[in-house]
Structures are given as C-alpha cells and as structure tokens.
Amino acid sequence: MLSTDLRNNVLVVRVAEKRIDAGKAPAFKDEMARCIDAGQSQIVLDLSSVEFMDSSGLGALVSCLKRLGPRGSLAVAGAGGAVGRLFALTRMDRVFALHPDVETAVERLSV
Amino acid sequence: MVSSISLAIDSDLDKVSLIARAVRALCQDLMEAEDLDAVELSLVEAINNVIKHGYQGKSGKDVQVAVGLQSDRVVIDVIDHAPPMAPQVLEQNSDSLFAFDEADLSSIPEGGMGLALIRMNMDEVEYLSSDTENRLRMVKRIASPTS
Numbered sequence: 001m002l003s004t005d006l007r008n009n010v011l012v013v014r015v016a017e018k019r020i021d022a023g024k025a026p027a028f029k030d031e032m033a034r035c036i037d038a039g040q041s042q043i044v045l046d047l048s049s050v051e052f053m054d055s056s057g058l059g060a061l062v063s064c065l066k067r068l069g070p071r072g073s074l075a076v077a078g079a080g081g082a083v084g085r086l087f088a089l090t091r092m093d094r095v096f097a098l099h100p101d102v103e104t105a106v107e108r109l110s111v
Numbered sequence: 112m113v114s115s116i117s118l119a120i121d122s123d124l125d126k127v128s129l130i131a132r133a134v135r136a137l138c139q140d141l142m143e144a145e146d147l148d149a150v151e152l153s154l155v156e157a158i159n160n161v162i163k164h165g166y167q168g169k170s171g172k173d174v175q176v177a178v179g180l181q182s183d184r185v186v187i188d189v190i191d192h193a194p195p196m197a198p199q200v201l202e203q204n205s206d207s208l209f210a211f212d213e214a215d216l217s218s219i220p221e222g223g224m225g226l227a228l229i230r231m232n233m234d235e236v237e238y239l240s241s242d243t244e245n246r247l248r249m250v251k252r253i254a255s256p257t258s
Contacts, residue, residue: 022159023125052131054155055224062221070216082148089231090224094213 002031008110011035012102014046020057029060033067041072044105048078053086065095073097077105115179122162122172130176131155137178138185141253149232150185150251156225157189157247165193165245182253184234189247195240205230 075097087093099105120126179186205227211218235250
C-alpha cells in the first residue's frame, strides 16, 4: 500500500491506493506506524494518487500525527479534489501542512 | 425523470467502495464533481456507520441502498436491520466536533465524524426506524435541473 523514499532526511511515503477508506485504514495506519517507530520524524505523505478518503482514512492520519508527537512533522502533498475538500471541511487543513506536491513539501520540511 | 435502483452488499467494510462507485456513476450526469464527491462521501460514511456501529463490525449482515434519481434531487436511503441509532447520536452538534484546538494534539478527533460529514454534505438527512428496519434518508438537490 505504501512505498517510501528518503530525501534530505525527509521520509516521503507514497500511498499507492486510489482509496483510503474504512476497509484500508487499519493497514495504512499499521504501515505508517512502522515508519514512525523506525525513528522517522519528518514525513511527507504523498496523496497524489488517492482519489477518495473517508473519515476513517482521515482518522488514521490523525492517529499517525499523534504517534509522531510534537517532535515530528507530518506534511501532506498532492491532496486534490475530494481529498482536499475533506481536509477543508473537517478543518484538518489547520492540523496538517498541505502542499501541492512532494518537492515543495520536502523543501519546507528540510529547512 | 424519476428512476430508482436498489443495491445491496454484505456488511463488509471492503465492499463499501463497490456501492460508492456504483452510486457515483449513477449520479455522474446529474451533478458537478464537487456534489458527486459530497454524495459519495456521505454514502460511504452512512454505510461505514451501519457496519461498524449497527452490526458491530460483523460481516454476513445486509446493507441495502436505494437510490432515487429525480429531476431536481437524488434521494439515497441506506437501510439496515441492526439495532437503531440512539436519538442523542443524531442530535449531536457537529460544529463542536471540528472546533478543536489544532495546537493540542489530544483534542483532534480520530473518529465519530461520519454523521457530521453527512450533515455537511447533504441537503436533507432523516433517520427513520421501525420494527423491521432502519432507514437513513439523504437528499442532495441538483443545482441545475436538466428536465
């Protein structure tokens, strides 16, 4: 479900699914938890392939943020359409730094 | 134009996307992308709630979805045979849910957002419970009726 790539000490996690819904959220959360527990604290989540996310998917992202704690950063890249709108509707756009693409997100996190 | 169709899935979270995609396709010619997103999200949240809370995550139970396509609105009923939702759940104020303090990690919700999202995305939401079934009716008005 996830593929990872380290750039400038920032872990870029790409979600290779079109949907993060209640069926997929538990596996997503587990895979993210493994990345966080491995010691990564600066993470960019690339959602550019994700076309649909429900509140279970969003809840899983919040859970990752809490696991990361105040020492880390979890930025989101490429959240468009329905996914971007979900962040705005739930006011989670104040919680997660949203960036148009991975390059911008990595640049912001690595300064 | 009035037409209707009924769809059904087993109470399995992995099957919800089948109905979501089917209903989105049914509404495709009637709405703009933003409204299609609103309908799809509301439907998914409603079915997730039935499976997670109504049927307590058990598979093998039935979830039915009836879609009515009218010239000025789409009416979607999610029907289940689980114990009904408590009235106080329906009356919860959804504004307070998203009025969290983003600087306080513990105050950010991880769940319980489904009904609030349905209310925000649909024009009318009604819950009808009888001895035989529960029915969550969600209505989305069509911005520019075609006929």
